Amino acid sequence: FAKKIKIVSITFHYINIYKKLSKCKICYGNLTTFNLSCPFLSQTYHSERHTGQYYTLPAAHIQKLFPHGLPPRFQLQIKTFNEGCVMVRPPALELISYLKKADYSKPPLRYILYGDVGTGKTMCLSHALHYCYTQGWLIVHISDAHLWVKNCKELLPSSSRPSRFDQPIQASQWLKNFKITNERFLSKVQLGYVWTKRERTEKGQPLGELVDQGVNRMKSSSDVVGAVLRELRLQAGGATEGEGAFKLAVAVDGLNALWGKTSLKKEDRTMCEPEELTLIHNVRKMMKNNWSGGAILTALSQTGSLFKPQSAYLPSELLGEEGFDNMEPFVPVSVSNYNEKEFESCYLYYLDRNWLQHSHSRSEEGKKELIFLSNKNPSILERLCAFL
C-alpha cells in the first residue's frame, strides 16, 4: 500500500512539473516523455532525476551563444533534426550545482572536465555554458584552443612586444564571435586603454568600440584580445550591485593546448613555443585565479592535441607538469560513457527523430549489437547510427 501511495505521489509530482512546464510562456517545442523542452524553467529544474532526458536549446540561443562553440557533428545533427537537443548528464549537473553554490566574492574556481575520447566533455561544457548564459553572465568562450597552436597561415611578429607573435586571423575571428555572444554587455562596460604610441582609447569608452577596433584593424587584434580579457578580469568583481555588475564565465575547450607544444615555426625555422604567442599568453593569464566574480570552466581534449598519445586522457597526462602546476588547485569533473539509462534515452531519441532507419536496428537484437559495437561511447554510437 505504501508503494502505491509513493507511485501516485511521484506521478502527481511529475504531472505538476509538466503542468508548470506546459504553462511557461517562453516554452515551445514538443513535450514527449523524455523531452524537457522548456529552457528557462527547466534550468532551475535540472536535477538528478532528469539525468538521461533531453532538453532543447532554443534556436536563438544557439545562434548567439555558440557561433563557433559546438562540435561539427552536433551542428550537422542540429541542421538535420531542425532542433538542438542536449542530454542532461551527471557531469554537467555536477558542474551546474557547483556554479549555483559558489561564492563569487572569492577568486574563481577552476573546473576541468576530463574523460576518454568521445565521452561528451565538450557537450557538458556547452550545457554548463548555456546555464551561465541564461543566468545573464558574460561569456568568454574559446571553442578550441588547439586551433590557435596549429595550422596558422599568418604569424606576425607582435607590434607591442619584441619576442611575441600575433595571429591576426584567429584573433579577429574570436572577437567577432565574442561580439555576437555578448552584445548586451558591449555598451555597458567602460574602460580606457593605450595602444601604440599613436592610437589610444580614452577612458569611459564602451567595450563595443574596443572590440570593433580589433575586428576592423587586423594587425592589432591580438593585442585587443589581451586588453579585452584584462579589462573583464578587472571589472568582473568590481561593481557588486547595480548597473555594471556582471559575472564572468571563462570557458576553454582543449585546455591542454595552452601548455603543450605548437606545430608553428618561426621565420628562422625553429619551433614556436606557446609562450611566444600573444593569444596563448593572454589566455594563460586568464586561467590564474587572481581575480574574482566568476568561474573558469575548461575541458581537456586529446583529439586535436599535438604530440600526445591517443591513450592519454587524465589531466596530469594531457596538461603536462607545467600545465598541471599552473592549474592547481582545480575541481576535476570526470565524464564517462553512457550508462544504461542514458543509452536507452539516446536510442529512444534517435527513434523519435526518425534517425534509426534500418529495420534490424529497431529490434532488441539490433540494440544489443549497437551496445556491443559502440561500448556505449556517445560519439561512436552517433557515428554508427548515422548510416544505420
Added chain:
Amino acid sequence: MCVSLSLCLVRWSRYNPYYLDPDPSKDARVPESELSPEEKELQELKTVSPIKAALSSDTSSAFNDPLISKFINMMMQDGNKILARGIMTQTLETIKRKQVEKYHKSPAAKREEIECNPYTVFHQALENCKPIIGLASVQKGGKSYQVPVPLTDNRRRFLAMKWLITECRDNKHRRTHMYEKLSQELLAAFANEGNVVKRKHDLHKMAEANRAYAHYRWW
C-alpha cells in the same frame, strides 16, 4: 597499394565445383518439419560436402547487405576496402541526412511520402538503373551489328552499378567528394531522373531501334 594491412588471403576464387558457399545468416537453421524434400536433400548435402572459406567482409549480423557489399567491392580500388566502405557509409549517411531534413521540415501531410531509409533508397535507385535489354555485337557477312539481347540478372546488376560509379567518377565537378556525388546520383535515380537513368533509357531506345537485327541472335 594496400600493403600496410596484414591480411592473409585465405580464400581463393578457384574451388572445386562441389564446394558450397557459406551461409553466415543466423536464420539458416529451420526445423526439419518445415522443409520440403528438395530442401532436406540440400541440408543433407551441407552436412557432407566441404564449404568454401568465408570472406572477411561477411558478417552474421542482420546489418549485412549483400548488394551493398557488392557495390563496395566494385567501388574499391587497389584493394583499399576500408576507404571504399568508408565512402559507402558516408553516402548512406548523406542520403539519410538529406531525407530526414526534408522530413522534419515538411508538413505532416507530406511526411509519409518521403523515404528516409537509405537502404531502400539505394535498392530502389539500383532497380531504376537496371537495363531490361542489352546490346551485343554480332558479326554477320563481314559487318558487325548491334543486336538486342536479353541480359541475365547478374549482368543487369553489374551494369547498373558500373554506370553509377563511372558517372560519379567522370562527369561531376572534381572538387566534390565521392560520397556527395554518389548521394546526389542515387537520390536522382530514386526519383527516376539523372544521368544514369538517362543512359539506361538511351540503351533501351537503341535496342528498340535495332529490333530488325534481333534474328541475328542464335542463342
